[in-house]
Amino acid sequence: MKAVYIPVILIFALFFVIQNGMLDLRPWQALLKQAPMFLFIGAIVVALKFKQSRVVYILLFLLLSWALFVEIEHFKYLKFSPSLWFLSQLLILVCFSFDQNKTIFGRHGFFRAVIILAIIMANYRFNHSITLHELLNTELVTGLKLGGMTQIELILSVLALLMLAVKYISSPSKSILSIWIITFFLVYFRLIDAAVLTHLVAFSVFGLLLIQGVLTDSYQMAFSDELTGLSARRALLQSSLSLGKKYTVAMLDIDHFKKFNDTYGHDVGDQVLRLVASKIDDVKGGGKAYRYGGEEFTIVFPNKSVHYAIPYLEQVREAIASYAMTIRDNNDRPDNRKTGKAQRSKAQSRSKTVHVSVSIGVAEREGELKEFDEVMKQADEALYRAKKSGRNCLAE
Numbered sequence: 131m132k133a134v135y136i137p138v139i140l141i142f143a144l145f146f147v148i149q150n151g152m153l154d155l156r157p158w159q160a161l162l163k164q165a166p167m168f169l170f171i172g173a174i175v176v177a178l179k180f181k182q183s184r185v186v187y188i189l190l191f192l193l194l195s196w197a198l199f200v201e202i203e204h205f206k207y208l209k210f211s212p213s214l215w216f217l218s219q220l221l222i223l224v225c226f227s228f229d230q231n232k233t234i235f236g237r238h239g240f241f242r243a244v245i246i247l248a249i250i251m252a253n254y255r256f257n258h259s260i261t262l263h264e265l266l267n268t269e270l271v272t273g274l275k276l277g278g279m280t281q282i283e284l285i286l287s288v289l290a291l292l293m294l295a296v297k298y299i300s301s302p303s304k305s306i307l308s309i310w311i312i313t314f315f316l317v318y319f320r321l322i323d324a325a326v327l328t329h330l331v332a333f334s335v336f337g338l339l340l341i342q343g344v345l346t347d348s349y350q351m352a353f354s355d356e357l358t359g360l361s362a363r364r365a366l367l368q369s370s371l372s373l374g375k376k377y378t379v380a381m382l383d384i385d386h387f388k389k390f391n392d393t394y395g396h397d398v399g400d401q402v403l404r405l406v407a408s409k410i411d412d413v414k415g416g417g418k419a420y421r422y423g424g425e426e427f428t429i430v431f432p433n434k435s436v437h438y439a440i441p442y443l444e445q446v447r448e449a450i451a452s453y454a455m456t457i458r459d460n461n462d463r464p465d466n467r468k469t470g471k472a473q474r475s476k477a478q479s480r481s482k483t484v485h486v487s488v489s490i491g492v493a494e495r496e497g498e499l500k501e502f503d504e505v506m507k508q509a510d511e512a513l514y515r516a517k518k519s520g521r522n523c524l525a526e
């Protein structure tokens with residue numbers, strides 16, 4: 131989240147400078163006019179590659195908005211009302227953000243294309259209808275006008291921003307954050323009646339923001355473990371390339387996890403994996419936790435010796451061993467549709483408290499052990515010794 135403040139502040143500063151004529155971009159106007167097209171097409175290619183279908187359609191719509199904006203002379207016969215087109219943009223951004231990333235070209239894609247076409251038709255049709263035109267454009271109906279924005283536009287803008295914020299909070303992703311920022315700037319520009327050059331720069335920035343959003347989300351998907359939220363093995367191998375000459379690696383394995391799965395079922399096993407992962411992620415002393423695979427985890431301490439790491443690993447082991455985990459079988463969850471109190475307490479009585487432990491093997495890069503996979507192998511052998519020594523302990 132922190133990383134997003136910087137681009138937003140930069141965008142704001144840039145627009146402020148352009149809007150107030152402090153930076154003369156007129157000589158660049160021709161380039162600025164064309165740049166968004168290339169950036170949008172680039173962003174569409176990236177989004178297609180990573181199967182981010184909702185971003186593909188949002189980009190297609192923004193591309194259309196840009197074309198309408200710069201080639202307005204060619205589209206004059208459409209006589210679009212800027213107000214209605216602005217509201218259409220908000221509608222598309224909100225609707226498509228709540229949509230899932232389903233197939234790009236299939237039935238789902240067809241419906242999205244139909245929605246875009248319907249919006250274009252509506253813009254054409256309604257602009258010739260006096261009632262809506264009046265509703266959106268006359269001060270008589272809308273009352274107070276703020277900057278370039280009518281009251282209705284302002285209310286719907288706030289609503290759109292709120293809905294997108296809810297979407298981001300419920301399922302955070304960089305693409306949704308980029309869409310929120312784009313919507314915010316569309317609203318802001320309409321409010322301040324931004325200059326043409328500001329709009330042109332904005333379209334390029336929108337293309338870049340969406341490319342960054344799609345790439346960050348795809349990286350996140352590839353490098354983090356879906357079940358536990360920890361960094362995945364791929365991320366471990368990637369970061370092993372930049373580890374220096376000194377580091378310590380620990381392998382952690384949940385004890386008797388097979389028996390646990392067999393007793394309580396795979397779903398409860400998953401709950402336990404998540405809880406154990408959260409404890410492992412709390413490791414102090416500069417350790418970084420990864421899910422290695424299955425019920426195995428790895429902690430890496432860059433620039434640290436094995437003797438430095440051991441107390442922190444012991445802390446993790448003890449925290450897990452003393453942690454009373456409350457688990458509940460999904461089948462026993464109280465069904466809200468049949469809200470009987472008796473049923474709820476019956477389901478609650480089925481929730482159990484369980485304990486698990488982990489065994490830890492630890493090794494440091496030193497002497498003959500130069501390569502990362504050699505250090506990992508050594509940690510794995512130490513883990514085997516910890517298991518042999520009765521589990522719930524650490525070996526080096």
Ligand SMILES: Nc1nc2c(ncn2[C@@H]2O[C@H](COP(=O)(O)OP(=O)(O)OP(=O)(O)O)[C@@H](O)[C@H]2O)c(=O)[nH]1
Pocket residue numbers: 357383384385386387388389391395396397398399400403423424425517521
């Ligand atoms: N629920 C769940 N189980 C998993 C997952 N990944 C691996 N497992 C289970 O983890 C168990 C690993 O068992 P083993 O490798 O035999 O080891 P163990 O029972 O933990 O015994 P020790 O390691 O010797 O203490 C298997 O039953 C796997 O099915 C997962 O993502 N979810």
